[in-house]
Amino acid sequence: MQKNIKQDLPIWLLGWFAQRLPPEQQIWADALLGELAQIPGIWERLIWTVSGICGLGKIWMRTRLENVFDGDRPLAVTLIALYHAILSCIIVAVLVWQLPRMRTPWTEAFFPVLMSLFVALIPGVIALGLWVLDDAARLMAIILSLLHALGNGALISTHHLGWTGRPVGRIVLDLVMIGILLLPSIRGAFRPLRVDLRLRS
Amino acid sequence: MADKVRLSPQTLLVLDTLGQAASEWRYGYDLSRVTGLKSGTLYPILARLAERKWLETCWKPPDENGKPRHLYRLTAEGLRSARASLQKSMGRVQVLKPARAR
Secondary structure (H helix, E strand, O other), X not given: OHHHHHHHHHXXXXXXXXXXXXXXXXXXXXXXXXXXXXXXXXXXXXXXXXXXXXXXHHHHHHHHHHHHOOOOOOHHXXXXXXXXXXXXXXXXXXXXXXXXXXXXXXXXXXXXXXXXXXXXXXXXXXXXXXXXXXXXXXHHHHHHHHHXXXXXXXXXXXXXXXXXXXHHHHHHHHHHHHHHHHOHHHHHHOEOOOOOOOOOO | OOOOOOOOHXXXXXXXXHHHOOXXXXXXXXXXXXXXXXXXXXXXXXXXXXXXXXXEEEEEOOOOOOOOEEEEXXXXXXXXHHHHHHHHOHHHHHHHHHHHOO
16 A cells, blocks of 8 residues: 555656646656656656656746747737836835835834735736736736726825826826727737636546 | 757757667657656757657557557657757767766
């Protein structure tokens, strides 16, 4: 029984990892699994498995990077992605710049600062998603732009601002981005969300 | 093609091994033992070579162990490119080979 568990562990590990790979890379996981049955000795099988998982990770990473730099991305999406990336960088830079001026003890400020940094990174994550044409990122960008426009609208409605040109400009920019991201031609460029359908048997 | 692609010593080693009996189909485990490369190095190389159409692959139906096995051999283009690359980088492969081969 103990021996069976040991023998099956590499197969289980590799199989578990293989299930998380995109279908086009499944072939390499199956190839590794096919060879596993021929390898004698638990340690050699484990080394084959762990190393193989690293190899599958490399294949996955290389494919992702190739997708990042391929030329199929519409120019408007590239610009919107860059806008989000710059926005994220600016917010993070402002946060970091303000850290030395902070008077609150670190014990109290640690979690609010951490949360602020986390929030500041959200546009960056959206930028990355837009760059790789992930449809979830397109939806997130629309939601973020909508919230940003509403926030600016609320700011204008307080009547505390002397000059409302900047928030109005940001609302217009947000609406333009929403409009672009909803265009059928842009929607078509994004990959649909992957849904894995597997039969238990 | 071979001139434009920069090949690592490990890739050259795999090409060299496959090129020695170009018409024969080889198993991944067999290649790993001959070259001394771990699966984590070998399979990304095989994937890249297959992507470049330097390598053809096929499946051997399952035997008594119940798993189909993947087989590899160089295509005509792969063999040509491998020979050209190996000729250019002869020193690099020969330095690597005695240290790696079992």
